[in-house]
Amino acid sequence: MPTEQRVMSRQKIGGGATSARVVPPSQEAADPAPKSRRRLVLLVVAVVVLAAAGAAAWFLLGRGGGEEASAPEPTVEAGEVAQVEAISINLADGHYLRLGLGLQLTADAHDPDPSRALDLAIAQYSGRTVAEVSDPATRDALKTELAQRLAEAYEGEVIDVYLTNYVTQ
Numbered sequence: 001m002p003t004e005q006r007v008m009s010r011q012k013i014g015g016g017a018t019s020a021r022v023v024p025p026s027q028e029a030a031d032p033a034p035k036s037r038r039r040l041v042l043l044v045v046a047v048v049v050l051a052a053a054g055a056a057a058w059f060l061l062g063r064g065g066g067e068e069a070s071a072p073e074p075t076v077e078a079g080e081v082a083q084v085e086a087i088s089i090n091l092a093d094g095h096y097l098r099l100g101l102g103l104q105l106t107a108d109a110h111d112p113d114p115s116r117a118l119d120l121a122i123a124q125y126s127g128r129t130v131a132e133v134s135d136p137a138t139r140d141a142l143k144t145e146l147a148q149r150l151a152e153a154y155e156g157e158v159i160d161v162y163l164t165n166y167v168t169q
Helices: 033-061 114-125 130-134 136-153
Strands: 006-009 020-023 078-090 096-106 158-168
Touching: 078 114, 078 158, 096 114, 114 136, 130 136, 130 158, 136 158
Parallel strands: none
Antiparallel strands: 006 020, 078 096, 096 158
């Protein structure tokens, strides 16, 4: 089979200059268009990656230097500690917990009514097992939760709670 060769020119017909090149038929289909498409795709992918990285940095690292750092919460001046008389609380399986509390008040707090503190403590500890109230980690978690409830009940006048009597039977 004879090989056919075609002459292709980069200039328009009648353009004047006669620079021509000979292209074999096997390379005729290879057009520069796929290279330009590949470059365009790479350029679009690079722009998308840079935009995603910029958005991620903006969301994760903050919204820029224009915002001020959050102000620290004002510290509350501690006042006196109000003693709450110890009570016996029923636990599960016929056991008891003898619980005494000390309420750390703010400096501007007035004489709090201890009945709210006792009511919250009874609700917090009643029906628990001896193992639960004896475990140090659980005891600390229960105390922290009680302190939060007391702060809400006394509208910020109680800032902490101390366990002054803690005996299980």
